[in-house]
Amino acid sequence: MVRRAEQEIKEEAWRLFNQEGLKINEIADRLDIAYSTAFIFTSAREKGFNSHEEYKDYLAKRKGFRSSKHYKISHDEERKNRKENQQFSEYILYRLFDLKKTQKWLSEQIEVSKMAISHYISGSYLPSEKTKERIYQVLGKPDYLIEDDQSQHYNQRNNFNERRKRTLKMKSLDKVLSESA
Numbered sequence: 001m002v003r004r005a006e007q008e009i010k011e012e013a014w015r016l017f018n019q020e021g022l023k024i025n026e027i028a029d030r031l032d033i034a035y036s037t038a039f040i041f042t043s044a045r046e047k048g049f050n051s052h053e054e055y056k057d058y059l060a061k062r063k064g065f066r067s068s069k070h071y072k073i074s075h076d077e078e079r080k081n082r083k084e085n086q087q088f089s090e091y092i093l094y095r096l097f098d099l100k101k102t103q104k105w106l107s108e109q110i111e112v113s114k115m116a117i118s119h120y121i122s123g124s125y126l127p128s129e130k131t132k133e134r135i136y137q138v139l140g141k142p143d144y145l146i147e148d149d150q151s152q153h154y155n156q157r158n159n160f161n162e163r164r165k166r167t168l169k170m171k172s173l174d175k176v177l178s179e180s181a
Contacts, residue, residue: 009033013041080123087142088132089123095139110134 009031016022016030028038040052049055056068065071079085096106103117112131119125120135127135136142 010041013038014045017042017046076124079125082123085123085126088126089121091142092117092121092135092139095142099139106135106138109138 013027013031013033016027017024022030024038024042025035027033027042028035031038033041036052040049040055044052044055049058053068056071060066060068060071063071065074092106096102103121104114107114107117110131111134112127116125116127116131120127126132
């Protein structure tokens, strides 16, 4: 049943692309499918690819990998080594430990899958800004962000004071110049 529905969507996407000349984003909107799916059903098909996997393998090989699986493994490792991913991962782990809560609990609180939480903790992925804000609401804002906010506030205030001093110097200089003229 699912394959039949997918096949019908695939054919409709192809018809919209080929006969009506719609753009990929228009097809995605009209058929209520992801842009990447619409791309595979249209433009990638036009280039001779029959499936998403076939297209991903092609792209991975162009980047020097044996397959899309090898590319994904390499890409995941690269993301896990990013400082931001590591910080966010540690933040979630420590907060869950402090609160004596589980990944499942957090996933229910912020309405994402347990797998998504697992990816955030492993450092494979960072959540969207909207999801990060929900996590901060549930777990509390991490210290390193509070410190950043405070130092940013201090820097903004300091910059304001520096600009104010320069403005006052310029005004006093203008006054001296106008008196001497």
